[in-house]
Amino acid sequence: MARLNLLEETRYEKLPVTVYPDASFASKKVAKRIANLIIAKNEKGEKTILGLATGATPIKVYAELIRLHREEGLSFENVITFNLDEYYPMKPDAAQSYVTFMNENLFDHIDIKKENIHIPDGTLKQENVAAFCLEYEKKISSYGGLDLQVLGIGRTGHIGFNEPGSAPNSGTRLVTLDDLTRRDASHDFGGKENVPVKAITMGIGTIFKAREIILMAWNYKKASIIKKAVEGEISSDVPATYLQLSENVEFVLDEEAAAELTRFNTPWLVKDCVWTDKLIKKAVIWLAGTVQKPVLKLTEEDYNNHGMAQLATEKGPVYNINIDIFNQVQHTITGWPGGKPNADDSQRPERAEPAKKRVIVFSPHPDDDVISVGGTFIRLVDQGHDVHVAYQTSGNNAVWDDDALRFVEFAIDFAKSQGEEPSKLEGLYDSMRTFSQNKLPNEADPQEMKTVKGLIRKGEAIAGARFAGVPDDHIHFMDLPFYDRSKVQKNVSYEDDIQETMKLLREVQPHQIFAAGDFADPHGTHKICFNIMVEALKRLKTEEWTKNCWIWLYRGAWHEFETHEIEMAVPLSPQEVIRKRLAIYKHQSQKDLPVFPGDDAREFWVRAEDRNRETACAYDKLGMAEYEAMEAFVRYRLD
Known part of the structure; x- marks a missing residue:
């Protein structure tokens, strides 16, 4: 009976899917399967032929394999590996190369023989690539094919770099990368313009020949493409759907990546x-x-x-x-996001008391406040609450070099206009311009350029907060150290970030916190800032004020909450929509074309207005009053 029930639940799924609670647990399970395969092969005196993937998805698998090697004696001496792909052109010692990735995340920490490692060569002349690809195929065949192929999945549905349009029988070859794939890689390269247009990849036909295929996917960003790959029709538009034809494949997911599968998203359809x-x-x-x-x-x-x-x-x-x-x-709709004084609050999302609340709006980047919660931000100030805004990071990573140089040029010209000698600034300008002209993809800026870029974002944030009515002494620039530190360190400590956050929370003792809950941010900054804030609050939970502190999560820069999730919806009038737009306009460095636009081509003010109107429209279609726009919130509970 249990087996029949499972088949009923998964009847929309066209291939085997295993779902684990989180990526860490799932990664350990996959690593154990790889280890068991290696051990079994070693006992038979045979070599293990592995197909390996790169990217964020397999990192924890490789970390567990390293642990198994160091602590449990797992040997890789008889393991031969073939990597799926490599950017083209790409030098092997470049920070973004998959040679560097594999060495740092696996090969440098195990006893594999260097001659047993095979990764596509990104340094070849283009006329030699086809011959290399044919030889790559022959090498795999000479070992009897792949025993196990590990895969991730891109948001285009690519496996390896087999982008939409790839043929099911394709072999190793040079391909052109999809624009979305390049946008997703832009953060590693310091902008999409630095991401190679091409790559060398194993073909779908090559992958198919593996005796076992494990495709892994973690977090909500992969949920929509996983649904298409698992439940959709086989199509070259989503290359991963070809895996439905394999008898040797399994998808290993965490709960977030599986969230849109029918059995989880709309379970009433299957059970x-x-x-x-x-x-x-x-x-x-x-x-x-x-x-x-x-x-x-x-x-x-x-x-x-x-x-x-x-x-x-x-x-x-x-x-x-x-x-x-x-x-x-x-009852989620309220024009009083801080609570309506002297009113019955039993059917309202926020408490009536205290009538005047101390509020902190946490903004991971210097513009998230006005983009995602600008209307509510302004409303809270207008209604007399004691509103603070805390900009958690400098945002200096998201300013064009040209803008930084332009501001230094302005400072030089201003100094000259005042009869001052700007020689130091001119020397600084020359060094910054020389650096910019010779800058490598994703190369860290010198400190002086970081400072200028940070000051640009700071000035814009101050202008936006002042426009919302926040007094200067309520505008806090936390400049959390992890933001710059994570650009040069792989293992980052967040202790000083947590301490800084605790200090601000103790100082303000807020009744309300508004925090970014939009974890689809492609840089991960939102999630890191959220985790820091939560940890700070947990450490402060014995302090009396925390018992009366409510946390509201906002979204909007990348996507919005689902209607059924919303616990507070704040309507905006047409005039308030315009006020919010003008606050966003203060962030001029992010207008027109920001450094990291994500996969939404609209300007931030446009996408914010569109999403606020979409939320209002969704409420209208359910039979609620018709509003111009709405900002949406979900309450987060620490316990």
Whole structure:
């Protein structure tokens, strides 16, 4: 019976999928499978032929293999490896090369023989690449093929660098990288313009010949492409779907990467559910969107025809369910994000007391506050709350060199206009310009250039916060050290960052915290800043003020919360939308074309307005009042 139930739950899935609680646990499981294969082969006196991947996904697998080697004696002397791919052109000693990656993350720490390591050569002349690729295939075949191929998956659905359009029988070859793939790699190269346009990759046909294939994926950023790869139709548009044809493949996912699979995202379509309040709200809002009706117009037929007959039977009649969900959604709407004084707050998202709250808006980058929560930020100030803003990082990484040089030129010209001798500045300018002209991809800026770029972002942030009405002594520049440190160190300590955050929290003792909960940020800065803040609060939990401190998470720069997740929605009038836009305009270095735009080509103010309007539209379609725009929040609970 259990087996039948599992088959029912996974009936939309066209290949085997194993889901683990988190990436660390899953990585250890994969590493153990690799280790067991090596041990079994060693006992038979045979070599193990591994196909290896690069990128963030396999790093913890390699770390566990290193641990197994050092602590449990796992030997790699009889292991032969073939890497999937390499950028082209690419020098092997470059920081971004996969030779460097593999050496730093695995090969330099185990007893593998150097002659047993094979990685595509990014230094070849282009006329020699085809012959190299043919020889690469022959080498794999000469060892009897790959015993195990480890894969990640790109957001285009690529495996290796087999981008959309790749043929299922393709071999090792030179390919052109998809624009999204290059954008995803831009942070490692200091901008998309520095990412190579081409790469050498094993083909899908080569991968297919492996006797075992494990594709791994972690976190929400991969959830949508995993759904397409696992449940979608086989298509060259998503090369990973070709793996559905293999009898030797398994997808290993963490819970976040699996989140959009049918059995997790809409489980009522595949099994009977335990109908919790959260699941009921999600299902009813999903149903309203699916049949394109307001919540109060949903019928029993709608429930029955869309896998929700069990809900109707157990919790019905359905009209009562509809009314309950309608009220829940309606009660998230408030024009008083700091709580409405002298009002009944039993049906409101925020407390009425204290009437005047101390508030900290944490902003990971110097513009996240106005982009993601600008309307609410301004509203809190207008309604008389004691609002502080804390810019957690300098943001100096996201300023063009040209802008930094322009500001130094201005300083020189201003000094001359005042009759001052700007010789030191001119020398600084010359050295900065020389550095910029000879700068290597992702090369760390000299300190003076970091300082100028940081000051540019600081000035913009001050202008934005002042526009929102925040007094200067409530504008805090934390400049958390991890931000610059992580550019030159792999193992970063966050202790001083945590201490700095604790100091600010103790100083303000906030009743409300607004923090970025948008972990799709391609740089990971949002998540790091969030983790630092949470750790600081946990260490302060014995202090009395923390018991009355609520945390609200915001999104908006990259994507928005799902409607069923929203716990507070703050409507914005047309005039408030314009005020928010003007606050975003203060961040001129991020306008037009920022250094790291992500995969959304719209300017930040445009995407912010569009998403706020989309949230309002989603509420309108559910049958709520029609607003111009809405900012959305989810409450985070430490316990």
